[in-house]
Amino acid sequence: MTVGHDAIDENGARFAFTDRWGGVSAVPYEELNLGGAVGDDPAAVTANRAIAAKSLGLDPARVVWMNQVHGRDVAVVEGPWGEGPVPSVDAVVTARPGLALAVLTADCVPVLLADPVAGVAGAAHAGRPGMVAGVVPATVAAMVALGARPERITARTGPSVCGGCYEVPDTMRSEVAAVEPAARATTRRGTPAVDVAAGVHAQLARLGVTDRQDAGVCTLESADHFSYRRDRTTGRLAGYVWIERPDGPGREET
Structure with missing residues (x-):
């Protein structure tokens, strides 16, 4: 299994994205x-979630x-759902x-956000409909309400279908571009497409989030990642x- 993760800064903001390997699920979920x-x-999903969490030093229950x-819609959380x-x-x-906040994807854009100074983190699921609806601005607004500041937020977007592969009808591309022009794209074959990650980053930029990085991995093209558009x-x-605590990310608070 390859689980990418790194410490963003000395204040302890942590981000991670998984690939498809190292778990226990059988075909077609392997x-x-x-x-x-x-x-x-x-049972396989529960085991996989434990494997991934423990590889990151996290308590799967948290x-x-x-x-x-x-x-x-955005939920403000103070603990696991139980x-x-x-x-x-x-x-x-x-x-x-x-x-730890988790977001699931298989072509959509996973958006991870953290202001380690304020101690505020956010995770958003930005598919084409969510990006158009404004889930990312809504997430940043909810973080600001908790004390975050856009100029301090670090944003990381993970593997997702790229604009060169996400073919859509021309009417759909026009509808998306009317809301977010940066998402307008064309496939490598010259057909209409949508680049959701580009749209997300444009939204973040307008909100004042300057520390942004994208994984640069297209899920449809990568055999190491799940893709709904490729495999259904x-x-x-x-x-x-x-946000990691000094005593470790998965320990109970006292």
Whole structure:
């Protein structure tokens, strides 16, 4: 398994994106499927989530997941959901150190955000509908409400389908571009396309978020990543963000 992660700065903001390898799921979800609503064996998903979390030094029980619905709703979280229902939202934000936020994707753009000075983190699921609806600006606004400042936010976007591969009807491209011109794209074959990651980064730039990086990996082109557009029935990747505590990211607070 390759789980990319690194310390962004001395204040402890951490970001990670998974690939598809190193888990226990069988075909067609092989191997590290982290999505619980794609038809995979629930026991395998639970095992995979534990494998990924422990590789990052996280307590699997302190990772917050979402029921993603391609909208713009944001939940402010202070701890794991426990036995209650997982809310239908496409972004979560927290000011709790050591609480990891997770976002699932298989072509959509995983957006990870952190202001380590304020101790605020956010994770958003930005597919084409969510990007158009404004899930990323909504996430930044929720972080600001918790004390974050856009100029201090670090943003990382993970593997997603690129503008050269995400072919759409011309009418759809026009509708998206009317909301976010930066998302207008053309495939390598010269057909209409949408570049969701470019749209996300343009939105972040307008909000004043200057520290931005993209993984530069196209999920449709990469055999190391799940792609819904390529395979339809497949697993889900995950992006994780958290503010690490001095005593370690997964320990209980005192």
